[in-house]
Structures are given as structure tokens and as C-alpha cells.
Amino acid sequence: FVPKSQNSASIRLHVSGLEKEQKIETEDDVTVVDEIPLYVPIVNIPNRLKISGKGVPNRKDKVQLIDTTTYEASLIKNWDIDPSRQKGFDWEIEKARRYAAGLRMREDGAWVKKPSLFEFLVSKHRINNGSITGPSPVNVMDVAFLFAVTILSYLGLGPAFGMAAVPTAVIQKYEGSMLSFITGVLGGDLQTMAGGPLFLLLNKYFLENGPIFNLSFGPKSFLVISDPVMAKHILRTAPADQYCKGMLADILEPIMGKGLIPADPATWKVRRRAVVPAFHKRWLKRMITLFNERAEILCDDLTRKEGTVIDMEERFCSVTLDIIGKAVFDYDFGSVTKESPIIKAVYRVLREAEHRSSSFIPYWNLPYADQWMGGQVEFRTDMTMLDDILAKLINRAVSTRSELTVEELEDRDNAEDPSLLRFLVDMRGEDVSSTVLRDDLMTMLIAGHETTAAMLTWTLFELAQGEPGMFEEIQNEVRTVLKDKDRPDYDDVVAMKKLRYALIEGLRLYPEPPVLIRRARTEDILPQGSSVMKDGIKVLRGTDIFVSTWNLHRSPELWENPLTFDPTRWERSFKNPNVKGWAGYDPDKVSGLYPSENAADFAFMPFGGGSRKCVGDQFAMLEAAVTFSVIIKNFNFEFEGSPEDVGMQTGATIHTMNGLRMRQTRVKKDDPLPSTDGWWEKQHLKRGLSSNGRAYQSKEEVEHTKFTEITDLLTLE
């Protein structure tokens, strides 16, 4: 609290992880209100910021700080700007609302916050630096209205409110034991309620109800979308601030802060502009050396363990963790070769993030949950450990900052530390406050680790059980392109098209994450797409939306043999005029390392689409291509047991249930290339297409091709 008469003051802040105390002038970091302190005038209080000093309240005090960047604080401000509004019935209602949110009026008229049992129900949604830009965050009234509409829709009255008659799938059947149901519900586990991995359930309802339906749990409902035209509208066509991350932002904020993934539209705009240049082409090419080094460490490990059973999922997770640590903040986890408490903390935090993403009760917001709930106590300890490491790395980078323009940074050959952190810190004029950097780094650590590992895991899983000749096609390509070279470079990755298409086919069948989460910030009309609703579908403000990439990637309307792992499909075009407004998949639109959402007109979104598309797509593709090529150049794999033993479970990424347990044998340099029997080309020829997957343009071309194929055969014989 700052005395009324004072415009500025000094506060000592002990930021956890900083080695020495920092003295911060209020003018720089703290907003001081020289009227009655209506709310505590400190903006952007990070979750783990400890503030000490006489008279400064902390989180354990009976009176707590109100974070002025929250929606709640903005409401209070609106009423208090004009004291003449504070009378009459409206004011009584407002007071009741504040009391319910744990706010109390002091004798001097100031509102303060007391811990409340119901606090976990209060919106934690953040606004940008105290000013609301774009549509305001969805509030309690919106949610109440949506509940009412859901109930009326149950009764068949939805259309009377202008709602389209979207089918409703009600989750009501649970097939597990009663005990697991009770513990699951108490833990707020959506999967338990749903009776299995959520994306599988969404797939079942998609096949029953079509491309758009409501998924209801009591009065709460989600709009589930499995249509490329509607998905494109939400992700790309609508203004960038019309759809936000909604409940995902609430869930991830305690972990990623205001990092890019959960960021509200206004914060996102600023940070995205800062982060994107760091992924420049020269840096990506340099990262290839890192990918090779780490893939070699993994190869050495696999060679040492030749013939034994290895969990390849675990190995891929380790190698991608080591890569992301080095690439993002120049930290060597060394997890391929050792275990450590830090690595364990990373994995526990990841699991907690996943559990939160599939929960419908925000149990972590219960009063003092981090002091009495076992998992939450551990979570807090883990987060503190990771935050401390990040704080040290950030301090080290900031203390040796040398500001340069983006162009200068791109040209710089920073051999000792080519990390993203170094780039972001040295970027001229950029925000290098530790909270902003910490949030970005934590986000990239989480976003860039298990996603890539899952792509490697599931691609190997599918290739190892593919038709005879499929795996060999990819392996032969790698061996032919690399010849005697051990380390692929950028041009080699470009040349290994079959390998890249196999990896991307892995992401088609196992998209990471399998659903994208959004919330409508204003009312909207979705296009018809493959639905029967000619006038489109009305979406109310506040509607929570799941765009199911799993359903899109496996839809029989959008793919030929959708459930078959077939990397050759990316060379053939596919169209379906029944899906109104969908351009189909066109291989001629593929540019760059993989067929993107544009080539498939949003039927395929391996890295999302529109403004919130993944910033690490090129990084991930190069990382996966280098790692996979080095591994399959040197090893053959066989399942230990059968592919069915592997199983599947969900989270933010799709994991195996029992690990990808395989035996590997070393490929010797002078082993002859295995026979493929022309498996790749045959996939096109058997569909009456030419050997590169294109349709013949004329009869003459068909005859000519047949003739050359026959002469080729004769020559071979």
C-alpha cells in the first residue's frame, strides 16, 4: 500500500530465483494511485512473486492483493471511477457480487480481497495492462445465458432463440468401475466422465452426429467442430481477436503465464512479433548440427543396448527434451544419458498440464490448494525449481546483453550460445523483463518437446507394422540420399521427401494436440461446410469450441481410406464437392517441408492454422527428419510383442499406454539396400495414376507410360 499523499515509493521485491534483492522504483514498475487505494495498485503480479516489507500484504495474509490485470479488477474500477453510481438497487447487486467474489469494503471505502471458498469460480482471465482491447472477456452473465440456452435446447426450444438445430451428444454412459468413476469425478477428470480418451469419444459422436454437434455435461456444453470450412473460418477468416483460447488459457496460465499459447489476443500480438524473428532460416539451419549431435548420442545408446528391449517412446521424449533445452535456453538436460530431479520435475509439470487440460473442475484454484492437495504441493515445488533455473538462465543472458537489430542478429554467428533466449534478450528495444521471457521460454519448452516426440513415436509405430516394402522405401531413400555421410544437412532433408511424407502422415493419424480449444468472444455465424444448415450456424458469445483435428484428419469425407497409414497419399489430389466451400487437397500447393493446412484447405492442420499457427513448425519438421533419418539409417526395428500391446492414452499429446517397446538391430554400412518391390509407385499405379501420383493428361500419355514401364522391366530383366 502506498500512502495517499505520495506519488512514488520504493518497494523491495524478492523475486524467487534472483540471487540478490532488487530495488525497484515505483514509477518504473508499479502504478501508484494517489486517491484512496480502491484496489491495490500493483499491476502484473506474477504468480510466484514474493513481496516483502512492512505493511505489504502477501498471499498468506487475510487480505490479499488484487491483480489489477484481471477482469474482476476492471469491473471494480468501472464502478469506482464515478462514486455517484454507488447507490440504489444496482449498487446493492454489485456489492453482493463483490462479496461473493471474496471482496470486502474497508472502513475507508477501499475494497480489499479476502480468501474465499468460492474463489476458484472467479474469472482469472487477464486483460491487457489494465485496458480492455477488443471484445471484453466472457463473464458470468454470458455463462449463465449459455447455460439457459443449453437447457432450452434440450427442451427443443433452441431454434426459437435463433440457434441452429445442432445435434446434441450427451455424455451419460460410463463403463469403468464405480470407484474409478468417483475418484475421476472428484479429481475433475473429463476423461472419466467421458468414459475414455476425449478425442475418441468426439470421434464416435462425430460419426453419429456429423461435422458439428453440441457436447453436453449437464448444463455445460461445448460446440464440437469437425469440418474444414468451419475450422478455417474460426482459425483464419474471423478477426484475430474474435476467438480466444478460452478455458485453455485459464488452465495453462499458472504454468505458461502469458506465453504465446495461452496469451490473450492483445498480449499475443506483441509477443508473437518478438518471437517469430528468432526462428529465422539461418538459425534453423544451425540447429541441424544440434539435432545431429543429439541423434548420434541416441544412436550410441541404441548400439550399446542392441538386441535388448527399448521403449522408443521414452527415448524419443528424452532426445527431444535435450534438444529443446539447448535450442530454447542453452540448457543441457542430458536426459538421454542420465536421470535428474530437474528432468523428473519437467515431466511432472507436463503431466499436471495435461491433467488440467482434461479437467472440467479447476481443482487447482481451490483455496490454498498448493498447500494441502498432494499433487498441487508437488506441482508448486516443481514449478519453483524450474522457475529458479529459468530465472538464473535469464539473468545470465540479460547481464551479458548486447543490443542488436534483427538483421544483425540474423547475421551473427553466435557459436557459444545460439539459443532463442540469447536472440530475444539481444533484440534491440525488446522487453527483457524476466516474467515475459520466463513465460515464453516455459511455453516453448512444453510446446516443443512431447509434440515432436509423439510424431517420431507414432511414425515408427506405423512404419514398423506397415505393408512389406513401406519401411524399406523410406530407409532406402535415406541411405541413398546420405550415402556415406553420417549427418544429414538441410538439402538432404529436402531431398528425403518420402521420409518427410511418412512423418507428416504420422501427424495426420495422431495430431498433436488432437483438439484445438477456442472461445467465441462475440456472436458469430459459422459457414455451412458439410452440414445441412444452409444459413450457417449461430455461435453465441462465450461458446466454448473444440475444433477436432483428430476427426478432421480421419474423416471419410476428406480422405481416401482415412484410417490407413499411407505416406504416398500426399502425392495424389483429393476432392469432395459434398463439402461445400472446401477446395480439397492439392499436391501442387505443397511448398516447403510439408503439406500444410493451405494445401489441404484446413482438412489437415498438423501445426494448426491462421494467426495462432505453431511458430515451431519448421524447427519440428527439421528436428524430426534429422533424428528419424539418422535412426533408421542405422537400425531396423521390430515390436516386442504385438502392435496391439502398445495402447493409447490421451493428454495434450497422444501417448502410448505401455510404451513403444521394440528391439533394434544395427544396419551395417555395406548391407545391400533391401528390396521394396516398387511399393511406393505401386500405390499410385494401382489407382490408375502415373507413378508420381498424377492423373494422366491424355490417352497417348497412358500408352507412352505403359510402354516405358514395359521397356524398363525388360531392361531390368
Ligand code: HEM
Ligand atoms: C511436431 C511438433 C509440433 C506440433 C505437432 C505442434 C503443434 C502445434 C499446434 C497444433 C499449435 C496451434 C495450437 C492452437 O491453435 O491452439 C501450436 C502452437 C504453438 N507451438 Fe507448436 N507444435 C510442434 C512443435 C513446436 C515447437 C518445436 C515449438 C517451439 C520451439 C512450438 C511452439 C509453439 C508455440 C509457441 C505455439 C503458439 C503459437 C501462437 O499462439 O502464436 N511448437 N503448435
